[in-house]
Amino acid sequence: xxxxxxxxxxxxxxxxxxxxxxxxxxxxxxxxxxxxxxxxxxxxxxxxxxxxxxxxxxxxxxxxxxxxxxxxxxxxxxxxxxxxxxxxxxxxxxxxxxxxxxxxxxxxxxxxxxxxxxxxxxxxxxxxxxx
Numbered sequence: 001x002x003x004x005x006x007x008x009x010x011x012x013x014x015x016x017x018x019x020x021x022x023x024x025x026x027x028x029x030x031x032x033x034x035x036x037x038x039x040x041x042x043x044x045x046x047x048x049x050x051x052x053x054x055x056x057x058x059x060x061x062x063x064x065x066x067x068x069x070x071x072x073x074x075x076x077x078x079x080x081x082x083x084x085x086x087x088x089x090x091x092x093x094x095x096x097x098x099x100x101x102x103x104x105x106x107x108x109x110x111x112x113x114x115x116x117x118x119x120x121x122x123x124x125x126x127x128x129x130x131x
Contacts, residue, residue, distance in 0.1 A: 004089040005115050011058035011081025014118060018062070018079070018088070021114045028065040035059040057082045066107060075111060088115050 007014055019029045035058055058081035065074045076091040090111055 002089055002091050003112060003115070004087055005119055007086040007088060007119050008084075009086060009118075010056075010084045011060070011079055011086050014081065014086045014088070015058075015060055015079055017118055018077070018114070021117060022062075022064055022111075025110060025114060026067045028067075030063045030065070031060055032063050033059070033061040056084075058086075064111065075107070077111070077115070088118065090115060 015031075019031070022029050039055070058079065060079040062077040062079065063074050064077055073093065075093055078089045078091065080087045080089070090108070
């Protein structure tokens with residue numbers, strides 16, 4: 001099951017804080033996609049939300065790898081930011097490695113705990129909506 005949380009902070013603050021928090025748990029993080037970096041070389045990229053080239057939207061994909069000792073494969077976290085708000089999604093792992101106990105929720109709980117630590121306003125889990 002995917003889990004999505006809302007954070008009332010801009011993505012340029014949330015992404016570095018998220019990476020630091022995950023690394024602080026001994027996890028390795030690779031940012032495999034960053035929208036702002038991808039569109040940096042584009043001169044005529046019109047934002048569908050803002051209608052201008054001066055877009056503050058952000059979409060990043062983080063691959064989070066467990067420590068070498070545990071070998072749990074990886075999990076994907078997406079960060080969707082717009083207008084000073086961020087939606088963090090921990091995506092379901094569709095095919096865990098064969099040697100991983102798919103019923104062991106400890107790693108998912110650890111990742112959700114890190115995500116929840118970034119939420120600085122009372123909120124509940126979001127299951128859908130305008131992202």
